[in-house]
Amino acid sequence: MKKFSLGRVAVYVVLGLAAIPVLFPIYYGFVGAVMGPGDLATYPPALVPHELYWQNISDVFRSVPLGRFYVNSAVQAGVITLAQIVTSILAAYAFAFLRLPAKAVTFGLFLATLMVPWEAIIIPNYLAVSGWGLARGGLTYLGLVLPFLASAFGTFLLRQAFLQFPTELRDAAVIDGCGHWRLLWRVIVPLSKPSIAAVGVYVFLSAWNQYFWPLILIRDSEYQTLQIGISQLNDAEVAQPGLVLAGVALSLLPTLAVVLFGQRYIVRGLTAGALR
């Protein structure tokens, strides 16, 4: 089947050319992080480091409290992810297995929340959450997560997964005296782990990457999230791109790990999204 041909070579060449603009910013983000001022702060800038300048990594921690930003983002994204998984599992079970009055209408209202852009309702949310005093001190954590504790996307995706179970399973479990609660946590949830992981990966990435809400909400820099911290680092250290890129590279590690190791769950979530 495979034979050498001019067409095949052309495909490699074109793909190689297309890969340059796609891969260069990634390459530069990481390699620039270990480039010294001699390579970066000159014109024209070097594309390959003449020497590895690891000092950027330690300097960036001196310029901004990157470790603290990491903790803040981990708390914010971690709480949002756990909470959305739990609330989505509960709601999905109700939609998939229980007889409820007005179920279709309620499900429609859940889906309707997907059509409301967060940016269109951010002002009243900001007024409410900051008005409740959740924009200062340790309460900032609460303000960061409170609007994002439930997810129509997660509910929808898990409901789809739960509907795959035969209805006999539910009836058998109920007749055997295994109540809904035990059926949910002992049978349904363990068997739905891949779908739950897909929801978890998605929710974590979008929470970790949030920008608008933390930007306007957080007033104490101690509670700044990583994304805002990196953007402030960029504003503060324009003259030292190596330092800025070191911050970028360090902040990318968790999402890079999630994308590389969670790739099959991401694709799973994508196809669920495509069916939506």
Added chain:
Amino acid sequence: MTSTPPTVRRGTPARFTESGLGWLLLLPSVVVFALFVFWPLGRTLYLSVHGNDLFGAPSVFVGAEHYREMLSAGFGKVLATTGLFTLFSVVPAVLGALFVVLLLEARIRGVRVLRTAFALPFAFSVATASVVFAVIYNPAIGVANGVLGSLGIDRVNWLTDPSIALPAVCAATVWMNFGYNVLVLSAGVAAISPEVVEAARLDGASGWRLASRITVPLLSPQLFFLVVVSTIHALQSFGQIHILTKGGPDQATTTLVYSIYEKAFAFGSSDFGSASAQAVVLLVVMLGCTAVQFGVLERRVHYR
């Protein structure tokens, strides 16, 4: 007196009927959506027809005044910028990803590695990607001008030249969305039944013919999904504009969402009334997009 409703099952706490349990399970989500989606939705409409004092507290009813303000040239420019930004960040990213995914279909070695490589931008957040591009676009020491310089071309003020800034921000956005688009289209290609492709190959179709007659038509649901989702995503774009240009130079990159941010939050401005009216416009535009999505999907389903 002792007759229990048939819906009460042994094993569930006896005090719950099935629908009672159901509502209890829905309660956490319902509370979150009520407090942070539906109530703010009404509140946005309320704020959009009220004036506000210097601190942003709503004052008197002003009717459609904030909406009338939008008839000014300034807001027309915001809408035009939003349209251009959407067009030039969605179309190149979808077509580019389609091109790459089709090429990856050629049976060559290293396809898996290449596919992962092309999907990598997905790992970047809007903020980290924007900061990398800010460094690349730096007029004095950035790589973009470095490359131009080595080709003998004059430096470009990527983010401060009013005619260049919007294309530059669009280019960064295309890059950010590229990985996601590649992932979606690759999943779509993987879902095409191998028999169909094999049959077409046996009939002598290959290369361009196979792509244009078989692969692309079979990918149309994913392509359509991507266009709608990317459009919705582009209309909501904020981080890259905030990091790269702050809406400038001379409003050249002030999109609808950025304009909402500026009116409501930037420079200590608390013009929540006008900002809310613009938020209503955003809401209507987005609902329009969703309606198109469902309208076309519906037709496609009927067609089958």
